[in-house]
Amino acid sequence: MYTTLFNVDASDSISASIWYIENLVMFLSGIFIALAIEYSNLHHRIALGTILLVGCGPRRLFFGLLMVTCFISMWISNSASTAMMCPIVKAILSEMAAQNIFDVFMTQEEEYVEEGDPPHPSMIAIGFYIGVAYASTIGGIGTLIGTGTNLTFKGLYDTRFPHIKEKVDFSSFMMYSLPFASILNVIILYFTMQITHMGLWRPNSMVGQQIKRGSMNKAVLKELLQERYRELGRWTCHEIQVGVVFICMILLLFFQSPGFMKGWSDLLNAKHIGGATPICLSVLLLFALPTQYAFFRYCCQTPPFTGRAMDACLSWAYLQRNTPWGLCFLLGGGFALAEGSKVSGMAKMLGDSLSFITGMPLMACVAFTIVVSLICTCVTANVAICNILIPVFSEMAVTIKVHPLMLTLPAALAISTSFHLPVSTPPNAIVCGYANIKTKYLAVAGIIPTISSFILIFVNAISWGQVVYPTINQFPSSQYLEK
Numbered sequence: 001m002y003t004t005l006f007n008v009d010a011s012d013s014i015s016a017s018i019w020y021i022e023n024l025v026m027f028l029s030g031i032f033i034a035l036a037i038e039y040s041n042l043h044h045r046i047a048l049g050t051i052l053l054v055g056c057g058p059r060r061l062f063f064g065l066l067m068v069t070c071f072i073s074m075w076i077s078n079s080a081s082t083a084m085m086c087p088i089v090k091a092i093l094s095e096m097a098a099q100n101i102f103d104v105f106m107t108q109e110e111e112y113v114e115e116g117d118p119p120h121p122s123m124i125a126i127g128f129y130i131g132v133a134y135a136s137t138i139g140g141i142g143t144l145i146g147t148g149t150n151l152t153f154k155g156l157y158d159t160r161f162p163h164i165k166e167k168v169d170f171s172s173f174m175m176y177s178l179p180f181a182s183i184l185n186v187i188i189l190y191f192t193m194q195i196t197h198m199g200l201w202r203p204n205s206m207v208g209q210q211i212k213r214g215s216m217n218k219a220v221l222k223e224l225l226q227e228r229y230r231e232l233g234r235w236t237c238h239e240i241q242v243g244v245v246f247i248c249m250i251l252l253l254f255f256q257s258p259g260f261m262k263g264w265s266d267l268l269n270a271k272h273i274g275g276a277t278p279i280c281l282s283v284l285l286l287f288a289l290p291t292q293y294a295f296f297r298y299c300c301q302t303p304p305f306t307g308r309a310m311d312a313c314l315s316w317a318y319l320q321r322n323t324p325w326g327l328c329f330l331l332g333g334g335f336a337l338a339e340g341s342k343v344s345g346m347a348k349m350l351g352d353s354l355s356f357i358t359g360m361p362l363m364a365c366v367a368f369t370i371v372v373s374l375i376c377t378c379v380t381a382n383v384a385i386c387n388i389l390i391p392v393f394s395e396m397a398v399t400i401k402v403h404p405l406m407l408t409l410p411a412a413l414a415i416s417t418s419f420h421l422p423v424s425t426p427p428n429a430i431v432c433g434y435a436n437i438k439t440k441y442l443a444v445a446g447i448i449p450t451i452s453s454f455i456l457i458f459v460n461a462i463s464w465g466q467v468v469y470p471t472i473n474q475f476p477s478s479q480y481l482e483k
Helices: 002-040 042-054 058-073 078-098 123-140 148-160 170-197 206-216 218-231 237-254 276-288 294-300 316-322 325-344 346-353 355-359 362-376 382-399 404-416 426-435 439-445 447-462 464-468
Strands: none
Touching: 002 042, 002 078, 002 148, 002 237, 002 276, 002 316, 002 325, 042 058, 042 078, 042 218, 042 237, 058 078, 058 123, 058 170, 058 206, 058 218, 078 123, 078 218, 078 426, 123 170, 123 206, 123 426, 123 439, 148 382, 148 404, 170 237, 170 404, 170 439, 170 447, 170 464, 206 218, 237 276, 355 362, 362 382, 362 404, 362 447, 382 404, 404 447, 404 464, 426 439, 439 447, 447 464
């Protein structure tokens, strides 16, 4: 009997380890893809090109910055996208100050600073920096690889409910979160930041007049951005190859098993193909492809040929120097914490202790998990909170007989949407340190985005989410809930 129990436990442990390793590999490969984009300098071309396409008036420029940050953050880490956009924002604001279009820094009367300390940015400048940070956070929840929290949720959900019908894969997660939680959320963020920081509907205010003056001088800013874009030169072979591999990776991820049609992994079904496979394949390709094809010149020449070393599209030395290896340990340690809380019974105990909401309507239960997630993630790291709350909400869903996705997926999205403190998310910390923004301005600016995120995630869970997952209104059979 003890041998049988031991074998079952060992089998479960091995299965859980496989899920965790797959998600760690997906997370690490996603970081490598992001670094490949930075290594080729493709991200600057995408950012500047999109901003020039949208327009160069202050309001249009702000919209372009939010949209391009949101899009880039869907595919690379939030911290990388924010760090990439901050110098672009600084260059734009510096040109605005040089042309006396609007104030970039506060006066001593508005915000006193000690002698020798850097000046404090004005409300318009704060709006630009914070808007980029918030857009990066919002974009990160749009795809499964956008942030470590999403991959942590997938690992915890797949391990706790390995036999459940409703799987969390790249395409279903993207269809669930992208329309409301990302696209509509960043549009609402644009309008709220326009009202609070850029004088929308207050044309006679000082900020409103400065923005109007900036709209009249948009030609100056357009010339600056065009000059920055011209400095990039022509598209290089390196950029083109990274862009093509990146697009192919997105297509492979989306059409792996989209649900509305047979995916390529459904056809190649001799062995299980995990979500990390397309990303790993893309990384291997980037290591193999050269940055240029000068060796083709020798096809039309005669020997002897001069030897010449060729760089690959992705350099291991660059990866080793720039990869945040600590995040991998944070993710792995979080998985270990979650597994320990599950095996010890702590997660089930906490889930059972929340059974008081059994008599509440389903919508109230969903709102409860979102609110708890939003409160907890304000004061600590997202991945750590995800590893603590998702196992608890999973057991709570089993206790109150609600489909686990109904409670855990909205909570996972809410865990990433923290806008109040620098410690809440890496983008917040980056812009506060880069632009010398005081915490009080960040906390006040995050009130409306937090409320709008709560509303959108809640509405998404009870409406569009049930279109993507039609069966989550029904409690699964006990056989699907076995560990």
